Amino acid sequence: MPYPPVVTRQSNIHGTGVFSTHAILAGERIIEYRGIRIPKTQSHLRPETITQGSPDQPVFTFTLDPLHNLDGDIPDNPAKFINHSCEENCEAIHENNQLWIFAKKDIPAETELTIDYAFSLESFFEHPCHCHTPNCTGYIVASPLRHLIRKMLSQSKFKPESRFKKYKILACMERSEIRREPITQQPV
Numbered sequence: 001m002p003y004p005p006v007v008t009r010q011s012n013i014h015g016t017g018v019f020s021t022h023a024i025l026a027g028e029r030i031i032e033y034r035g036i037r038i039p040k041t042q043s044h045l046r047p048e049t050i051t052q053g054s055p056d057q058p059v060f061t062f063t064l065d066p067l068h069n070l071d072g073d074i075p076d077n078p079a080k081f082i083n084h085s086c087e088e089n090c091e092a093i094h095e096n097n098q099l100w101i102f103a104k105k106d107i108p109a110e111t112e113l114t115i116d117y118a119f120s121l122e123s124f125f126e127h128p129c130h131c132h133t134p135n136c137t138g139y140i141v142a143s144p145l146r147h148l149i150r151k152m153l154s155q156s157k158f159k160p161e162s163r164f165k166k167y168k169i170l171a172c173m174e175r176s177e178i179r180r181e182p183i184t185q186q187p188v
């Protein structure tokens with residue numbers, strides 16, 4: 001089996017995606033997410049890669065630890081094209097100063113690999129999700145926060161013009177609910 005057992009091609013979710021070339025078992029190590037380790041104190045030097053970005057702006061940064069980010073926007077990093085899904089089949093694990101993508105479940109051949117980008121709520125309206133899974137939240141946000149999005153969208157009083165106020169409130173709720181730093185990866 002060629003390693004890594006993946007190939008990049010056009011995705012039905014967004015832009016370029018990463019697909020399995022062979023069946024992959026749950027727990028299997030799939031591919032390293034390569035990048036440049038940068039101190040958070042220098043992140044302002046590459047502002048386009050350390051936030052969740054705008055819908056048209058690619059962002060390929062993982063938070064490694066409280067002091068460092070990993071900027072994956074380098075040529076030799078096909079893993080940067082892994083899309084977000086609300087029912088992801090992979091996860092990123094930080095191991096010995098490297099970041100690896102592992103299978104969360106059994107993945108058949110010719111299946112798109114996906115992870116949870118774990119975005120915060122702060123600008124979720126700018127990041128619609130097109131993962132096409134039955135439980136898609138409609139927006140790219142971290143799994144523990146999706147119930148807040150569903151609750152808000154289900155409110156009959158919800159009006160688009162109130163979105164700004166609403167998501168500010170949600171962002172405050174989020175800070176008390178989640179501590180995990182987001183993977184801020186946003187393929188084109």
Ligand SMILES: [Zn+2]
Binds near residue numbers: 087129130135136137
């Ligand atoms: Zn989705």
